[in-house]
Amino acid sequence: MTASNPTSRNANTTAAIPSLDPTPEIFSWGRYPRVEHRAVYKLYWADQVAGIIANSGAGSCLPYGLGRSYGDSCLNAGRTLIDCSRLDRILAFDRQTGRICCEAGVSLADILQVAVPAGWFLPVTPGTKFVTVGGAIANDVHGKNHHRAGTFGRHVQRLYMYRSDLGELDCTPNHNEDLFRATIGGLGLTGVILAAEIQLKPIAGDRIETDSIPFRSLAEFQALAEESDNAFEYTVAWVDCFSARHLRGIFIRGNHAPGFHNAWTNRSGPRVPFAVPDLLLNRHTLKLFNSAYFHLKSRRGKSARVPLDGFFYPLDAIRQWNLLYGSRGFLQYQCVIPETEIAALEGILAKIAGSGLGSFLAVLKRFGTIASPGMLSFPRPGLTLALDFPMAGEHTLQLLRDLDEIAIPSGGAVYPAKDARMDSRAFEASFPAWREFERYRDPVLSSTFWRRVTGGASAGVTEG
Numbered sequence: 049m050t051a052s053n054p055t056s057r058n059a060n061t062t063a064a065i066p067s068l069d070p071t072p073e074i075f076s077w078g079r080y081p082r083v084e085h086r087a088v089y090k091l092y093w094a095d096q097v098a099g100i101i102a103n104s105g106a107g108s109c110l111p112y113g114l115g116r117s118y119g120d121s122c123l124n125a126g127r128t129l130i131d132c133s134r135l136d137r138i139l140a141f142d143r144q145t146g147r148i149c150c151e152a153g154v155s156l157a158d159i160l161q162v163a164v165p166a167g168w169f170l171p172v173t174p175g176t177k178f179v180t181v182g183g184a185i186a187n188d189v190h191g192k193n194h195h196r197a198g199t200f201g202r203h204v205q206r207l208y209m210y211r212s213d214l215g216e217l218d219c220t221p222n223h224n225e226d227l228f229r230a231t232i233g234g235l236g237l238t239g240v241i242l243a244a245e246i247q248l249k250p251i252a253g254d255r256i257e258t259d260s261i262p263f264r265s266l267a268e269f270q271a272l273a274e275e276s277d278n279a280f281e282y283t284v285a286w287v288d289c290f291s292a293r294h295l296r297g298i299f300i301r302g303n304h305a306p307g308f309h310n311a312w313t314n315r316s317g318p319r320v321p322f323a324v325p326d327l328l329l330n331r332h333t334l335k336l337f338n339s340a341y342f343h344l345k346s347r348r349g350k351s352a353r354v355p356l357d358g359f360f361y362p363l364d365a366i367r368q369w370n371l372l373y374g375s376r377g378f379l380q381y382q383c384v385i386p387e388t389e390i391a392a393l394e395g396i397l398a399k400i401a402g403s404g405l406g407s408f409l410a411v412l413k414r415f416g417t418i419a420s421p422g423m424l425s426f427p428r429p430g431l432t433l434a435l436d437f438p439m440a441g442e443h444t445l446q447l448l449r450d451l452d453e454i455a456i457p458s459g460g461a462v463y464p465a466k467d468a469r470m471d472s473r474a475f476e477a478s479f480p481a482w483r484e485f486e487r488y489r490d491p492v493l494s495s496t497f498w499r500r501v502t503g504g505a506s507a508g509v510t511e512g
């Protein structure tokens with residue numbers, strides 16, 4: 049990409065290796081597992097990456113965004129992280145076409161700041177805006193409009209990246225297309241993404257017209273999804289994971305409403321200052337919360353016009369809410385189950401309810417049929433369930449293994465972006481294409497996650 053590299057600095061500047069971050073204690077969002085890194089480099093300029101990688105051995109480095117992955121896919125125990133979050137320049141934005149070109153460390157919040165007032169929105173967004181473009185690509189993230197828009201990677205038009213063996217290059221769906229497919233959802237392992245071009249989508253207003261509808265069984269949820277997916281751009285549901293015998297939840301659907309009200313603020317709310325005592329979030333408080341939430345939402349009027357932030361990013365209102373889970377952290381479990389295997393999903397929900405370990409953030413969504421572009425993309429047709437579990441040691445880990453034992457034989461898959469413990473069998477069954485993918489992995493890149501799920505089989509990499 050050298051000629052067209054939009055991130056290039058003036059030719060006279062030198063690409064010094066960036067300084068080591070003095071605070072190498074880095075967490076993922078779940079704050080589990082806790083690992084130490086040998087070094088954390090913060091990139092300020094894209095051309096600094098070559099110096100880091102040239103001095104690194106096989107399997108030693110991993111790019112890092114904003115650490116919003118829950119488990120260990122963004123960690124590299126005992127080795128090096130390349131923090132890309134300061135590659136945060138928007139390089140071009142065409143207000144007529146909605147095409148944006150930005151460095152990989154630009155966050156979705158940064159994009160929204162310039163895009164929304166100009167009448168554009170993210171084509172796909174996860175449930176937090178504090179993720180980088182590089183991270184969104186590397187996990188090929190999905191959002192509430194998966195049934196309409198597929199994954200984030202479908203809207204990436206070009207990638208600029210650096211590989212230890214090939215140097216700088218660019219790829220698109222039609223040029224270096226195999227590397228493009230490997231990099232979308234490629235878990236940061238195919239090269240350091242330096243910049244990307246993304247097609248935004250036009251919006252007629254900065255609020256969402258939304259309905260909230262209570263449901264009391266999976267069949268009712270499916271009927272609501274069936275009825276809503278054609279007429280509504282965004283659909284998602286919250287489920288009460290403590291209500292085993294009588295499943296209940298709230299189905300939420302919405303469309304962009306016309307009219308700009310300068311409702312886009314991008315303000316952050318209060319911050320949780322430290323990990324709260326472990327006793328605060330226990331079975332009883334969580335059960336109470338779920339019940340109160342269900343009754344509150346069921347009683348409320350069905351329709352409302354809400355700002356984009358409130359609809360897409362309710363959790364961003366409290367900064368560092370992950371500290372609410374206490375000092376041991378938490379894990380998220382997200383799986384997708386084929387829609388024909390409804391009994392498996394019922395089994396998973398019953399197991400969770402029986403364990404008493406669930407939390408207040410259980411989300412259910414029907415993925416659509418639009419194919420994901422990445423070799424290792426997680427989204428596929430089916431029902432996806434995501435929920436948090438406070439880390440309570442072996443009890444929690446055993447429960448998640450039990451959930452795998454239901455999800456995997458039913459033809460389901462587990463999401464790496466949320467995972468900190470799935471074994472190689474579960475990974476192989478979820479992502480049979482990983483061996484083909486391995487051909488595109490940059491030999492210098494590896495992660496704690498990758499070493500665990502490939503059993504160290506990948507290119508002579510052993511745990512550091």
Ligand SMILES: Cc1cc2nc3c(=O)[nH]c(=O)nc-3n(C[C@H](O)[C@H](O)[C@H](O)COP(=O)(O)OP(=O)(O)OC[C@H]3O[C@@H](n4cnc5c(N)ncnc54)[C@H](O)[C@@H]3O)c2cc1C
Binds near residue numbers: 110111114179189237
């Ligand atoms: C509250 C919350 C809600 C969420 N909701 C959703 C959701 O609805 N849907 C969904 O799909 N996900 C969701 N997520 C997960 C999140 O979107 C992904 O984990 C995302 O990838 C995190 O991006 P990040 O910038 O924090 O990257 P990190 O977590 O730091 O890294 C993620 C991956 O990206 C790689 N990476 C980072 N930068 C680069 C780069 N420059 N080049 C190459 N690789 C790179 C890393 O190596 C790693 O493999 C949610 C997370 C949170 C905390």
